[in-house]
Amino acid sequence: MEAGLLSPFGYHFNMRPTVLHHLLLCSLCLAFYCLCHADEFLKSGSHEWKKLIMVHHWPTTVCKEIENECTHPPDYWTIHGLWPDKAEDCNGSWPFNLTEIEDLLPVMRKFWPDLIHPNRSRFWKHEWDKHGTCAAQLDSLNSEKKYFGTSLDLYKELDLNSMLQKLGIKPSLNYYQISDIKDALAGIYGVIPKIQCLPPKQDEKVQMLGQIELCLTKELELRNCTEPGELHLPRQEASGAGVAAFSSMLSVCEDGPAFYPPPDETKR
Numbered sequence: 442m443e444a445g446l447l448s449p450f451g452y453h454f455n456m457r458p459t460v461l462h463h464l465l466l467c468s469l470c471l472a473f474y475c476l477c478h479a480d481e482f483l484k485s486g487s488h489e490w491k492k493l494i495m496v497h498h499w500p501t502t503v504c505k506e507i508e509n510e511c512t513h514p515p516d517y518w519t520i521h522g523l524w525p526d527k528a529e530d531c532n533g534s535w536p537f538n539l540t541e542i543e544d545l546l547p548v549m550r551k552f553w554p555d556l557i558h559p560n561r562s563r564f565w566k567h568e569w570d571k572h573g574t575c576a577a578q579l580d581s582l583n584s585e586k587k588y589f590g591t592s593l594d595l596y597k598e599l600d601l602n603s604m605l606q607k608l609g610i611k612p613s614l615n616y617y618q619i620s621d622i623k624d625a626l627a628g629i630y631g632v633i634p635k636i637q638c639l640p641p642k643q644d645e646k647v648q649m650l651g652q653i654e655l656c657l658t659k660e661l662e663l664r665n666c667t668e669p670g671e672l673h674l675p676r677q678e679a680s681g682a683g684v685a686a687f688s689s690m691l692s693v694c695e696d697g698p699a700f701y702p703p704p705d706e707t708k709r
């Protein structure tokens with residue numbers, strides 16, 4: 442399309458008035474085209490979003506990647522967050538208040554732990570500020586209590602840990618094929634998940650399983666994580682420290698083998 446728009450500019454010589462006229466029209470089209478796209482950028486800045494992403498991460502991989510004092514990573518998948526796609530930091534005047542979720546804290550510590558600073562609430566504040574304030578556009582998520590409470594409920598309902606167990610997908614020194622994991626999960630949930638890995642480093646042979654994302658509609662029903670034809674654009678999750686920074690090191694897993702590291706592997 443762009444090539445088509447730009448090709449008339451190849452005719453530098455012998456410009457007759459009609460050609461000039463065409464050029465002018467084309468420039469107008471181009472300007473209009475750009476305006477439309479600028480509009481799309483503005484829209485994404487206005488915090489519109491379409492789906493929610495329930496992000497589970499594998500603590501052993503998080504702890505392997507991030508230099509820290511993760512001493513005993515849980516041996517189950519924990520929550521990273523519930524993220525609206527395409528919207529972040531939607532309401533700077535809605536500060537995180539730990540007291541609001543006081544009665545959820547025991548469950549939060551177990552299933553939504555800050556793996557790096559188990560004793561602090563900074564990770565939850567980050568998730569609230571960046572993602573929760575956007576999710577709060579939905580009535581079902583429009584308070585801190587609802588956002589964290591509903592996320593925990595979804596985590597329990599989706600029950601990724603039991604599903605993986607049932608499928609026989611367990612941490613192992615043998616590698617898994619990413620397509621096998623993906624197909625197995627799609628078979629159980631009826632939707633296509635998104636699986637993210639840490640790419641191999643120089644001294645490693647394979648990518649390492651890091652996050653499993655299941656996507657939901659605004660009605661909190663499961664849906665495919667990608668739509669047909671949708672591009673796998675890398676998500677900008679680079680900001681943030683600690684566990685949040687982990688995300689920026691991940692990318693969608695390549696087809697092929699992946700390492701699903703057993704918890705005690707970190708102790709090597």
Ligand SMILES: *[C@@H]1O[C@H](CO)[C@@H](O)[C@H](O)[C@H]1NC(C)=O
Nearest residue numbers: 531532533534535536574578
């Ligand atoms: C931001 O949060 C505050 C506090 O909850 C609320 O009063 C206000 O309406 C919110 N603003 C938007 C744009 O949602």
Ligand SMILES: *[C@@H]1O[C@H](CO)[C@@H](O)[C@H](O)[C@H]1NC(C)=O
Nearest residue numbers: 536537538539540541542543
């Ligand atoms: C935090 O939430 C608690 C419980 O809802 C409330 O009593 C308290 O005033 C809130 N603190 C702030 C700073 O808003």
Ligand SMILES: *[C@@H]1O[C@H](CO)[C@@H](O)[C@H](O)[C@H]1NC(C)=O
Nearest residue numbers: 539546550558559560561562
């Ligand atoms: C931090 O951990 C210590 C020891 O486990 C505990 O006594 C303390 O209450 C914790 N602090 C918070 C804020 O959870």
Ligand SMILES: *[C@@H]1O[C@H](CO)[C@@H](O)[C@H](O)[C@H]1NC(C)=O
Nearest residue numbers: 631632633664665667668669
């Ligand atoms: C989800 O993806 C699968 C495989 O690409 C496709 O067959 C199915 O129609 C999709 N479902 C929806 C609701 O788009």
